[in-house]
Amino acid sequence: MSYPTPMVIANLATALSDKSWDALVIVAEKFLDVLPEPLNEVIKNQAEFDLRINKELMSFISEDVNQRRVVLAPVGQTSRYFDDVRSYYDAAKKAASVVLNMGAKKPLLVVLGNDKAAYQHAELVSYLGFAQALWQPLEAREALGDLIEPISLVGIVGQHLDGANAAALESGRYVARDLCGTEPERMAPPQFAEYCIETFERTDVEVTITDDMPTIQAEYPLLWAVARASVEVKRHQPRVIRLEYTPPGAVDKTLMLVGKGIVYDTGGADLKTGGHMAGMSRDKGGAAAVAGFMKTVAELAPLGIKVVAEIAAVRNSIGAEAFVSDEIITGHSGVRVRIGNTDAEGRLVMADLLSKLREEALDEINPLLFTVATLTGHAARSVGPYTALVENGVSRAKGFGELLVQQGDLLADPCETSRSRREDYTFVQPRTKADDLLSSNNGPSAVTARGHQFPMAFLSIVSGLDKHDVNDDQPLPYIHIDIAGSGVEGGDWQHGKPSAAPINALFGAFINA
Template identity: 30%
Template sequence: MDAADLTLSFISPDGGRLTRDLSGGEVRLHARSEQGDQAVALLPASAAEAREVGAALMRLARELKSARVQVPATEHASALAAAALGEGWRDARYRQRGPGEPQLLVAGLTGDEQARVEALGAGVTFARELVSAPGNVLNPVTLAREARTLEALGVDVDVWDGDDVAARGMNLLAAVAAGSAAGPRLIRATLPARGEAHTVVALVGKGITFDTGGYSIKTAAGMATMKSDMGGAAAVLGAMRSLAALRDLIPDGVEVRAYVAAAENMVGPHAMRPGDVYRAANGLHVEITNTDAEGRLVLADTLTVACEEGATELVDLATLTGVKVSALGNDIAALFSSDETLTARLKAAARDAGEHVWELPLHQPYLKSYRKGTIADLKNSDMQPAGGSIKAALFLAQFVTRPWAHLDIAGNADREEVATGWGVGTLVEYVLAR
């Protein structure tokens, strides 16, 4: 076996000058030589600290242009390896000479642990590549094509085009897509249960492959990152990629379905306008007051269909509201839920995955502003940012009839122009613990 370019060693806090001012989770370059570079870190005391070490180590490896990185055994090897693999990823598909990913060698992983890390890594990478793809490459049609690649792993994939969407009465999804030549797609990916299904977990993702804001058009700066407005869709498809490799760990009787509502929110002669009214799949009429509040529209129809098709519990992920970033920043997702048990399971899954969620209330009085001043049952926005994430979640709640949770992941899907794959880990842990 070739020698490592960069080797990490764990040292005790009393390591003299080596540990001077060295904090938990930090990696420090100790020595350089022709035989390879040496780095040191304190032995991680928790999975969270191990993730910090893994990410810091790969940042150092990238700085040193290391091709092979060796890590000794630790109690939290899985967490360290997963974080290191995630930090080492960069999308090199559109560079003539893209940066290579360092090869990671982590001692102490069992065969099952390594398989789980690799499966999770494959799902996160799939999600990150989807989010990172530019809008002229990824649209509803090509997103559906990417979803079909999961069929090779034993996932059943169905795709509904514009005619199918219209036939199901999904007029909100159709309206959002009406300004785009690509039209809408509803993607359903299924991992059948072993034995008779007693639980059907629906993972629902917002798949706006590009968001101009429609006629309520965004500013140039606000539009620049809108290829990532399908981060929720990427997360649920990435989770299906991981779960397909780990299907033997899914409890018996649990069927997993991913639903993706895919559309481009564009302007054009057929695009929806402020003041238009559409009948949703569940029969409610919605007045469009803001065409840039489109994510809740496509999710509303998709949540309705998932419930009609027998989902026993639903989790949706969406880059839904900018005010979520104001409230919680880019590291923490907002969690809303109609069911305490579901909430507890999602919080535990996020904790195990090293992702962070914070529960916000479904404060019912806020929905009144979506019922005032409209000729329809609801309007899609009251144009007031105060409480905007809560009001958007309350809007979605009108379209579910089963235990349901909503994760607003605005700001989580990419960081410093690098896609994160946020949510894949939480969804995988959630399903496997089901």
């Protein structure tokens, strides 16, 4: 099965007259005197003996409505300065669960938006929230069959919804949820690579898998260090996955992304204890989002935009071959890295890939580089359920981070920017002449000052991007994206559904711009 395909219907009366839809879901601020007859009268009659209308989610059956099942999903207030379009996403998501419990299989979604600019994508966001609730984990589908996702089509009444964009976005989000939310054996590095190969078959995205261990050891030495303890187990061996989309015709801009794909993080020699290892199969959320974004790109095949993504799929295992703190490892860029903590492995597996893309970027047209990762507990502590963005000087000068913030707000995928400061670069400076760079301190990021900002400084230096900042001869914009707080619903990394952040924001800022 796949995501529920959106079918856009422009005319509300036409949609309501169609008896083939078996449930009617209305997402709105209010429901009285805003809908055509006889639906308006049905809701009025219901309101006479049910005070929940306009206040909380409710459902009822009516023979006077062609779809018979009716679900009213109120969005609450939208006039306060801190209100945003996530209220539509949340309302539609709750409604989807009710629709499933009612046994409906072909729902019709009616979104009554408003004229505020902040809610211009309310129809799209409602569909995405609805689809989020319907997704079931890959292992569940494989064990129980596709019937656990019984809804394959959703009708949406909308004047402002682009069906192709909606389908492409949800297709990418579905891929991201699959890759992030799947347990560590089913989505071990070789399986992650195989999923990508299958996903991009018959698309314009070229998939290249590096699976030769001597090659990985030689070309990605920092990644190899993290993978060392896993290599003796063949099914856990690392993979470097490259996804590349080149549009027909001229290229106007190039997006280059690196995704952290730690399929399981034991912490390595700095072992996670006290129950903190549970949920670490989701430490591949950054790579999952990158692959999902590429799926959206593949579906839309945009003109003028080249997109290159590289994914480090690695298991951070514990064993006799595990790398340890105090080791000094020379990365792809030639920078000598002293390991401060083996549980700060995500920045290491991305470092060599970012260094290679930095070299490629010098020959690309208007490149913009990203790292996307579930990197630090500090990001979740600092910005809560939001995606944290840390930019270099070039990106900040061009306003790319602020663009992601603006588009994320419009598409229910909120982000917050954090400044990169001189203290971040000082934090990772070497303490001796034996090395050039310190990977991390040996304490938890959540209790480390600037714990989600200084990793961006590390990544800039270890990849050589620090030589391409705003005052250098060949400036390259770079944004580090930390989804540790936004990557799963409710911040529950063990049981929460993957959110697919920051696919919506990336789409709005750079594909649908």
